[in-house]
Every structure is written in C-alpha cells, then in structure tokens.
Amino acid sequence: MTSSRLSAVLPRLYFPSKTFSSAPNLSRSLSRSFPRFAHKMRELTTKDLNPALLNVQYAVRGELAIKAEDLRTRLESEDHGLPFGKIINSNIGNPQQKGLDQPPITFTRQVAALMEYPPLIDIVKDKWPSDVIQRAQELQREIGSIGAYSHSKGVPFVRKSVAKFIEERDGYPADPEDIFLTAGASAGVSLLLNMLITPPNTGILIPIPQYPLYTATLAQFNGVALPYHLSEPDGWKTSLHEIRDAITKAEKEGVHPRALVIINPGNPTGSLLDFPTMEEVVRLCEDHSLVLLADEVYQTNLHSPTTHPFHSFKQVVRKLNSPIPLFSFHSTSKGVTGECGRRGGYFECTNISPEVQALMYKMVSVGLCPPLSGQVGVDCMVRPPKEGDPSYPLWKQETDKTHAALAQRTKLMADRLNALPGVSCVNSPGALYLYPKLELPDKAVEEAKRQGKTPDTLYALELLDETGICVVPGSGFGQKDGEHHYRLTCLCPGVEEYVQALENFHQKFLKKYGGL
Numbered sequence: 266m267t268s269s270r271l272s273a274v275l276p277r278l279y280f281p282s283k284t285f286s287s288a289p290n291l292s293r294s295l296s297r298s299f300p301r302f303a304h305k306m307r308e309l310t311t312k313d314l315n316p317a318l319l320n321v322q323y324a325v326r327g328e329l330a331i332k333a334e335d336l337r338t339r340l341e342s343e344d345h346g347l348p349f350g351k352i353i354n355s356n357i358g359n360p361q362q363k364g365l366d367q368p369p370i371t372f373t374r375q376v377a378a379l380m381e382y383p384p385l386i387d388i389v390k391d392k393w394p395s396d397v398i399q400r401a402q403e404l405q406r407e408i409g410s411i412g413a414y415s416h417s418k419g420v421p422f423v424r425k426s427v428a429k430f431i432e433e434r435d436g437y438p439a440d441p442e443d444i445f446l447t448a449g450a451s452a453g454v455s456l457l458l459n460m461l462i463t464p465p466n467t468g469i470l471i472p473i474p475q476y477p478l479y480t481a482t483l484a485q486f487n488g489v490a491l492p493y494h495l496s497e498p499d500g501w502k503t504s505l506h507e508i509r510d511a512i513t514k515a516e517k518e519g520v521h522p523r524a525l526v527i528i529n530p531g532n533p534t535g536s537l538l539d540f541p542t543m544e545e546v547v548r549l550c551e552d553h554s555l556v557l558l559a560d561e562v563y564q565t566n567l568h569s570p571t572t573h574p575f576h577s578f579k580q581v582v583r584k585l586n587s588p589i590p591l592f593s594f595h596s597t598s599k600g601v602t603g604e605c606g607r608r609g610g611y612f613e614c615t616n617i618s619p620e621v622q623a624l625m626y627k628m629v630s631v632g633l634c635p636p637l638s639g640q641v642g643v644d645c646m647v648r649p650p651k652e653g654d655p656s657y658p659l660w661k662q663e664t665d666k667t668h669a670a671l672a673q674r675t676k677l678m679a680d681r682l683n684a685l686p687g688v689s690c691v692n693s694p695g696a697l698y699l700y701p702k703l704e705l706p707d708k709a710v711e712e713a714k715r716q717g718k719t720p721d722t723l724y725a726l727e728l729l730d731e732t733g734i735c736v737v738p739g740s741g742f743g744q745k746d747g748e749h750h751y752r753l754t755c756l757c758p759g760v761e762e763y764v765q766a767l768e769n770f771h772q773k774f775l776k777k778y779g780g781l
Contacts (some may be wrong), residue, residue, distance in 0.1 A: 329725055330356055333735040349733035353763060355753040356735045358532070358697045360603030365756045367603045370663055372656045373645040376400050377607075380411050380641050394655035400648075404641060411637035417630040419446025419611070420637075423644045427611050430647035435580040443614040445625065446635045446643060449605075450562045450596040453612040455482050456628060457592055461523050461556060462488040468520040470511055470555070472503070474700065474742035474750070476532045491515050491522060492743060497702065500691050501536035503527065505545050512553055524556040525549075527578070530563040533700045533742050533752035535675075535693025537573050543581045550589040557582075559593045562610070563696040565600035568672035573694040579615055591615035597642040599697065601667040609639030609646070675699065675755040681764045685771050697756055700739070703749040709778035721749040727774060732766040 337352045339345045353364065360367035375393055379385055379401035390398055407422035408415065418424065424441040431439035447453040458469065458479075464487040471479045473492040483490050491514075493507040512522050527546060529538045538546075550557050559578040567575055582591050597609035614622060649664075650656040679692040682701045690701035705720050713723035721738035729735050739750025757763050 328722070329729060329735050329737060330354075332726070333729060333733075336729070336733065347733070348731060349766075351733055353732075353734045353757055355757055355763075356737045358599060358754055358756070359605050360599075360697075360756055361605065365754075366758060367601075367667060367756060368663060369604065370602060370645070370649075370660065372397060372650055372660050373602065373604065373642060376404070376645055377638065377641055380404060380408075380638070396650060396654045396656050400645075404644065408637065408640075411641065413637075415634045415637055415640065417632075417634050418444070418626060419635055419643075420640055423640050424611075426644050426648050427613075431577075431579065431613060435577055435583065437580065437583040439579075439613065443617070443622070445612055445614070445629060446640050447610045447612060448608040448635045448639060449598055450560065450594040450610040450612070451478055452608075452635070453592070453594050453610060454478060454558070454560070455485075456625070457558065457612070458482045458488060458524075459486050460625065460628065462486045463523075464488070466520050468515045468522045469558075470508060470522060470525040472526065472528060472531070474533050474739065474744055474752075475526070476528060476560070477741055479526055480743075489515070489520050491520065494745060495531070495534060495536065497691065501531055501534035501700075503536075503538060503542055503546065505542075505549060508546075508549060522553060522555060524558055526558045526560065528560040529578075530566060530575070530693075530695030532560075532563065532696055533698045533737075534691065535696040535698050535700070536691070537567070537575065537695045540576050540581065543576060543578060544585060547578070547581055547585055547587050547589060551587060556590045556592070559591060561593055562596040562599045564595065566671065566696050568668075568675055568694055575695070579613065582615055588616055590617055592617075597639065597646050600646070601664045602642070602646050603667075604642050607639045607642040608636050609642035610635075611643060670758075671697065671755055674757070674760045677760055678753075678755060678764055681768060685768060687775065688771065693755075697754050698752050699755060700742075700750050700752050702739075703751070705749050706775065706778040709774070712778065719749075721751055724749070724774065725751055728767070728770050731770050731773070734763065734766060734770075 333352050333354065333356070336347065339347060340351065351364065354362055359365065361369060375397045379389075379397070383401075383405055386398055386401065404422075408420050421441065423446060424444045427444050427446075428439040428441045445453065447456070461467065461469070462483070466489065468489040468491040469479070469483055470491045470493055471483075473494045475492075480490050482488075491511045493511040494504065495501045495507075496504045508525065515522050525546070527538070530536065547557070549555070557578060561575075561577060564575045564577070567573060577593060578591055579593050581587075582589060591614075593613045593615065595611055597607055598605040614625075650660045675693055678699055679690050682688050682690040682699065687704035688701050690699055693699055703721060703724060705724065709723060710720045713720040716723065718726070719738060719740040721740055725736050725738045734753075736751045736753045739748070739752065742750070742752060744750050
C-alpha cells in the first residue's frame with residue numbers, strides 16, 4: 266500500500282464512527298476504505314450462523330428480565346413516573362443479587378480472600394479464626410496461585426474433598442477420579458448433553474415444568490426434548506406412567522430416548538422425591554437403558570429436613586446395586602452458599618466406563634480448567650467448619666438464619682397466594698421457588714392472544730408494570746395446554762410488603778378482565 270493510500274485509510278481506521286456510522290452503510294464504507302476487498306465483503310447476518318442457535322430460548326432471562334432492566338434504568342431519573350420505587354427480581358435464583366441480598370457465608374469469603382491475596386494472612390492472622398488461616402494455607406499448598414490453570418478435571422485435592430463429602434452423605438464410597446469440577450452445574454449439564462446427543466433423533470426426557478437450561482441446551486445441540494408432566498395435584502410428584510408414555514410416544518415417532526433428567530429438589534416446583542419413587546425411577550432406567558441425569562443443586566435447600574429429607578440418586582443406585590449410568594450434579598450457586606457468580610460446581614460419574622470418562626476428560630481439556638475461585642468455593646461448601654472449629658459458631662448462626670428465612674418466606678407466600686381467588690399453590694418443601702397456578706378470565710386470555718403473547722406472560726408483564734415485581738411465566742418452563750402458572754423466588758426480603766403488592770395486583774387484574 267502506498268503512503269498516500271495508507272494516509273487515506275488511517276483516519277477511517279482510527280475514527281471508525283465517521284465511516285461505519287450504521288450497519289446499512291457497512292458495505293459502502295468498506296468499499297471506500299478497502300477497494301481491493303470490497304467485492305468479496307458482505308455483512309454478517311444470522312443466516313451465516315449455526316441455525317440451531319435460533320431455536321434457543323431461556324425464559325429466566327428473557328422478555329420479562331429485559332423489561333425489568335429497562336424499568337430499573339427509568340427509576341434512576343427523578344421524574345420516572347412509575348407506580349413503584351424499585352425492581353424486585355423474583356425471576357431467578359440469584360441469592361446474593363442486589364435487592365435480594367442473602368448474606369454470604371463468612372467462612373467462604375474469608376478463605377476466598379486469602380486465596381486471592383495470600384499476603385493478607387500476615388495482616389489477619391491474629392484477627393480471623395485460625396481454621397480459616399489453616400484452610401487457606403492448605404489450599405495454597407495444593408493449588409498454588411489461583412491465577413494459574415489447574416488440572417482440567419479440577420484440583421485433585423478438591424476432588425478428594427468432594428469424594429469424602431459424598432461418602433459421608435450417602436454411606437457409599439466415592440472415587441475422586443469419578444468427579445469433574447465445573448463452572449457451575451450448568452457447564453456440566455451442557456457438556457454431557459452435548460456428548461449424549463447424536464442428531465437427528467436422540468431424545469432426552471425432561472420434566473414439565475422444567476428449568477429452561479435443558480430445553481435451551483437441547484436446542485443448541487439438536488437434541489429432541491421428550492417432556493413428561495409432573496403431577497401438580499400430588500405436590501408435583503414425578504409420575505412414572507408419564508415417563509413411560511413419553512418413551513412410548515418417542516419410539517413410535519422414531520426418536521431414541523437416551524437419557525432421563527430428574528431435578529430434585531425441583532425447579533421450578535420445589536418438589537422433593539421420596540425414596541420409593543426414586544427406586545422406581547432407577548428401575549425404569551434399567552428397563553429402558555436410560556442414562557440418568559440427576560440435577561441435585563438444591564439438595565441443602567430443605568424447609569423441613571426432618572419430615573422431608575433429601576436422598577441422592579447415587580445412594581439409591583448403590584443400595585439397589587443398579588448398573589445404570591448416572592451423572593449427579595451439585596453447585597455452589599444454591600443452598601445457603603449462594604455464590605452464583607463464583608461459578609463453582611461438580612458432577613460425579615457412577616457406572617461410567619473408563620473409555621467414556623477418557624472422552625469426557627478430553628472434552629473438558631479443551632476448556633483448560635474450571636475457574637479456580639469456583640473450585641475454592643466448592644471446597645468450602647463440601648468442607649464447612651465442624652463443631653469445635655473456631656469458625657463453627659458463626660457458620661452455624663449464618664446458615665441457620667438463612668434456612669429459617671427461606672422456610673418462613675416460602676410458607677407465608679404459599680399461604681397468602683392460596684387465599685387469593687383463582688390461585689392455587691403447592692407449598693414447596695425444598696429449593697427456592699413457588700409455582701402458583703392461575704385461573705385467568707376469558708377476557709385476559711383473549712387480550713393475550715390479541716397481543717401475540719401467552720396469558721401468563723400478559724399477567725407477568727402487567728405485574729411488572731404495576732408493582733416492579735419480575736417473575737417468569739409458566740410458559741417458559743412448560744405446562745399443560747390451557748394452564749397458566751408463574752414462578753417466583755422465595756429469596757426476597759420484606760416478604761410481607763412484597764406479597765401484599767402481589768395480592769393487590771391480582772385483585773385489580775381480575776377486576777380489569779372481568780374475573781370478579
């Protein structure tokens with residue numbers, strides 16, 4: 266390129282806004298700036314991308330969440346003109362989000378701080394509990410700097426901690442080599458669905474309602490979602506005949522069922538499986554040669570652990586001496602840990618061959634390693650302070666307080682929602698959510714149709730506009746035809762005021778559309 270040509274192009278490169286002022290002018294601008302290449306260049310469009318991406322939907326951060334952020338921006342101006350003063354994000358299980366403000370566990374944060382900046386130990390060694398210092402020093406010896414890559418499956422020492430946690434929980438041995446640390450449970454789910462799906466006819470059985478991670482990931486990898494409905498009249502119980510019907514239907518349509526997803530405790534329902542039902546699920550997987558994907562990230566979110574205990578599918582599989590392939594997921598994002606942004610999690614392989622695990626190792630190696638800060642979080646989650654440790658009294662106080670708050674909010678919300686006309690709500694024994702059912706007036710259904718929306722989306726949008734409360738329509742999770750639900754979290758502080766706003770809105774909505 267001659268100096269005159271170079272001087273002509275440089276201003277455009279350094280000040281692109283003068284040339285590339287808008288997308289429609291892109292080709293014309295390129296022609297002026299780079300005449301040699303203009304005949305080869307064309308604008309990148311969605312037609313040039315993987316078509317499977319166009320089918321991906323993720324309702325938890327969909328239309329309602331986007332509008333909530335727009336309204337949050339409006340609230341920053343003094344003359345916003347909105348009938349509320351804040352946005353309440355009840356759409357996602359994000360405990361430490363601003364506005365929900367679940368307090369982090371001090372032990373976890375102190376260990377994390379010392380791992381981020383080891384010289385801090387010298388400053389706090391006489392101020393922080395000695396077991397915090399010991400844990401950080403132990404992890405530093407095993408990990409080194411958290412700014413470095415680790416083993417692709419995760420730090421071996423942390424995987425040993427996870428294995429010991431599983432053994433103590435279930436009463437059966439666990440092998441650290443069967444454990445993969447991940448960037449939250451979602452990364453593990455995505456990896457395994459990608460490996461299990463062989464397009465175009467691989468089916469994955471998913472509960473309805475379900476967490477939309479599964480439908481979104483299936484769409485991305487060209488898998489076929491095989492829905493089976495949970496039984497709402499029975500407290501959202503897993504229905505074995507629904508699963509069998511879904512398998513039969515899939516096989517008639519030429520789809521091969523490969524795996525069964527169980528979310529326990531449930532999301533969005535908060536349901537909790539009993540041991541006999543879990544045994545039936547394992548036997549069903551044996552009968553149909555299904556891989557079992559056990560999403561158990563809410564295992565410590567139990568509101569009545571004495572009467573409604575959690576059992577892992579690993580425990581059931583080992584008790585039955587079953588050969589079914591099982592992948593079990595856990596995460597630091599839920600429970601009382603609530604460290605969503607730290608991106609820590611793991612999955613355990615049960616009855617998975619060395620050949621398959623070797624392939625899995627190759628795939629996770631492509632991503633080099635899960636986040637080290639997340640791995641530290643996993644270690645703190647599976648190895649919390651024990652009675653007698655200096656950190657234990659505060660850890661016990663903090664975790665008990667969070668458990669009590671979630672249980673109290675869940676019960677209060679379920680009771681108040683059930684008292685409303687046209688609303689029924691199963692009182693959740695676990696997880697972070699309620700999933701109330703709505704009987705909507707015909708006029709509301711007609712208005713939703715006129716707007717090109719589902720009726721529960723109309724309800725949720727008007728709820729957001731009137732109160733600032735952001736929920737997720739049931740259509741984003743799946744529901745039976747003609748039914749309407751929404752999911753809301755039980756994380757919100759000031760729950761009495763929050764539920765009062767829900768009640769007032771519901772009454773106004775029914776009057777508006779002739780339901781009262």
